[in-house]
Amino acid sequence: MYQLTTHASFDSAHFLSGYEGKCRNLHGHRWKLEVTVSSEELAQEGQIRGMIVDFGELKKDVKDLADEFDHCLIIERGTLKEKTMEALEEEEFRIIQVEFRPTAENFARYFYERIKALGYQVSLVKVYETPNNMAGYGE
Ligand SMILES: Nc1nc2c(c(=O)[nH]1)N=C([C@H](O)[C@H](O)COP(=O)(O)OP(=O)(O)OP(=O)(O)O)CN2
Numbered sequence: 001m002y003q004l005t006t007h008a009s010f011d012s013a014h015f016l017s018g019y020e021g022k023c024r025n026l027h028g029h030r031w032k033l034e035v036t037v038s039s040e041e042l043a044q045e046g047q048i049r050g051m052i053v054d055f056g057e058l059k060k061d062v063k064d065l066a067d068e069f070d071h072c073l074i075i076e077r078g079t080l081k082e083k084t085m086e087a088l089e090e091e092e093f094r095i096i097q098v099e100f101r102p103t104a105e106n107f108a109r110y111f112y113e114r115i116k117a118l119g120y121q122v123s124l125v126k127v128y129e130t131p132n133n134m135a136g137y138g139e
């Protein structure tokens with residue numbers, strides 16, 4: 001099986017609702033998103049002969065996805081009071097509401113689905129919250 005891996009990073013703030021400990025507080029990470037795609041075969045002709053996909057193409061797709069989440073406040077929908085949301089929005093902060101608790105595991109699954117939807121055969125997505133802590137999702 002051939003594999004290709006690339007990564008991109010983004011800086012964002014989040015908090016874990018219902019968490020007993022420091023991570024219940026609003027805090028930031030430099031998240032690292034690492035994507036591995038795989039294939040049994042390599043392209044046989046043309047520009048990408050001998051490749052699964054051009055690194056440049058995969059790199060751009062992963063970076064575009066990471067950029068969506070760059071310099072924003074990630075909030076699990078429904079976990080802040082309405083008036084807090086209104087105040088944050090009034091400040092014109094860039095807010096992304098997600099339908100899941102924003103853990104590294106849930107992000108790994110989320111990014112896996114997003115990359116897969118672009119037509120890649122994804123074998124593993126890793127999300128690093130810190131250089132030491134990583135969660136992965138793959139099939
Ligand atoms: N399994 C998981 N556990 C935790 C997650 C997670 O996504 N999956 N997330 C958090 C918090 O977001 C927290 O920011 C990370 O916790 P921690 O590693 O304790 O934070 P540090 O930045 O201090 O990391 P160091 O490696 O200690 O520098 C909590 N748990």
Ligand SMILES: [Zn+2]
Pocket residue numbers: 014023027028029129
């Ligand atoms: Zn965190």
